[in-house]
Amino acid sequence: MNRQSRQSQRTRLRKLGWRWRRNPLRRRSDLVEAWLGVATVVLLCATPALGWWAGSSVDRALQRVVRTENAQRRLVPATVLDPPDTTTPVVADKVGTADPRRGDLLRWKSPDGRSVYSATVPGDIEVWRKGGIWLWTDRSGELVAPPLDSATAATHSVLAGTAAATSAAGFLMIVRQLVMWRLMSRRLTSWERDWARVGQDWGRAGAGG
Structure with a gap:
């Protein structure tokens, strides 16, 4: 049984490697x-x-x-202004792109404390930390996305x-797959040429002799 198994394995290997051996049936x-x-x-x-x-x-x-x-970028604390505190000197007023009804009017200072800002800030960019609202700003105090x-x-x-x-x-x-498709196309064309050449002598007495 082991001998038959080894012979069967060698036969399969020979079948798999026939393209590597020189033989009349192998094409380019x-x-x-x-x-x-x-x-x-x-x-x-x-x-x-x-x-x-x-x-x-x-x-x-x-x-x-x-x-x-x-x-x-820095996190700075913000306070809610509702209604807006018009008595506080504000350097710049900015309105968020979101619907103001969905955000809060907030006031915050720049990281260096020199400038004060107020804007309607969408709720999805607010950060709750230490029991208060914090906002991400750049060094000048402008609102930026979280890092x-x-x-x-x-x-x-x-x-x-x-x-x-x-x-x-x-x-x-x-x-x-493209290369294989091209190879198969050329292979079929070659077979058609061979069959056309063999068909001319097919059935004739002494053909191929």
Whole structure:
């Protein structure tokens, strides 16, 4: 039984490797197909490394953004003005892009305390901390979006690496299918020529002799 199993395995290996051996039935397209299979396997094995490299590159770039934004943006306390306090000197009045009825009219100072601002601030950019309302501003006191945090940056990096590896693998398979389609087309054309040539002598006595 073991001997038969070994013989069967050798037979399968010979069938798989027939394109690599010189024989009258092997065409150039068969050899190209064999090398194409090897190249596809090698490149597919390299796609995880490509994804890791892409993810690492994105992570380095985003972590620089995290450090920069955290250095340039500050949380400042804000107070609710309802109704607006018109007696307080205000440097600049700004109205948020959201519906004012959905936000609060807030007053805050710049990080250095020199300027006072008031604006209708949408509720989704308010930060509740230490029992009060805090807002993210730049160094001059202008409202800005919250800085990017490290966890979000890491998540984006993983997604970027996964997308890069998946896209590379998908592109590789599409290229392989196009090459295979071209090889099959040429193979069918060659078979048609051979059959046309053989058909001229088909059934004649002594044909091929």
